Amino acid sequence: MSYKIAVCSGKGGTGKTTVAVNLFSTIQTKWTKNVQLIDCDVEEPNDLLFFKDAKVINRSIVNQPVPVIDESKCTFCRNCEDFCEFNAISIIPSVKYATIDPNMCHSCGACMHACKYNAIKEKNHAIGELTEYTNRNETDIIEGSLKIGSPLQTRVIKDLKKKANENIGIQIFDAPPGTSCPVVETVSEADYIILVTEPTPFGLYDLRLTVDLMNEMNKPFGIVVNKAGLGDREVYNYISEENIDLLAEIPFNRDYASQYAKGKLLANVPPIIEQEYLKLAIYLKNRMKYD
Structure with a gap:
């Protein structure tokens, strides 16, 4: 059985995909290749933008x-x-x-x-497509893509989760943004949730909604603050008041943001950022021993 980790955010643009792909890459290079990345943001999947060498090994249609x-x-x-x-x-x-x-x-x-x-x-009736990729001589990455005009994200996500390989030790689910049904479907079977936020009023507002959802679903979770150093301290005050685990702080770095815009997110990662992802991976490794 796989240990399932979902990466979520209450709003778009907080860096959810940044965290998901970097965590996947860190685990592959520093820990184990027995890990799989599943892109559940089926309306706009973009994890593959950062894996230029990934090759398609299988495609299948999602029917309704x-x-x-x-x-x-x-x-x-x-x-x-x-x-x-x-x-x-x-x-x-x-x-x-x-x-x-x-x-x-x-x-x-x-x-x-x-x-x-x-x-x-x-x-x-075809409503989407599932694509499996190999990145390091394994079925590393699976992507779901919703047909334009279809409202049935959850149906595609359900089939995508069935495609995931249960024999792979760790599965990372890159969830859609928000707190609606597609997010609920993505995290429903997850063992642990990483909530990504930013230190801004908008980030805090949507983080509160996501935390409420996780509590309602009785899911264990921790928070990663992305773009740390920008905005204010209100997010940190909230995390402290609610006694939520702060898993990592990814500092804002203009050069790194520029690499993201060019699809080079995993190239030349600044050491201070690399250390935060390594800390996150170590936390998850230790947690898996007791879950």
Whole structure:
């Protein structure tokens, strides 16, 4: 069984991906190659931008079963339309028109239950893609990508998690930003959560929301402060007041930020930053002994 670590943030732009890919790289180079990175930010996956040598070894389609109306059997009674909570069904009896929008359908099956004439069947509809990469002669990285226009991030994330190799010792899940359903799905089976924040009012506000979510889900977690040295001390005051573990402080470094913008995040890491990631990896290694 793998030890699952999810990297989350209450808002975009805090450095969640920075932490996820650096932690993955640090563990691979300083600890063990028996680690896997899973990019669950399926609306905008970008972990692969920082692994130029990664090679595709497998691709698969994520399908969603979507109902289809057989107009030869349909009486246009609109019963299925009334049952649909997502407004995915449009029925116009006067012109004998019936259709289901696959981009709005959530595959709940209510319409098939509602239809008394056996006029609705399901067919597969592609909503995303899963791609497996090798970075160091292993299946190191898996990426989920949602089809543009589809609202079903959680479905893609569920299939992505199934792809993850349970025989690999450590799995790092790069979660979507925020606190909505895709985040809940990503962290639902995680053994430990790393919350990434920044020392700004916006960072603190969203951190509070994420901490509330972790507490509600009864998940163990600690905090990494990214861009340390900017902003104010309110985030640190909150961490101290709530007695939350401060796992690492990644100092703001203009040159390092420039490397990020060029997709060279893992090249020439400043020693002071490298030490913080090593400290984080050691903390996790020690924690795994007791979890």
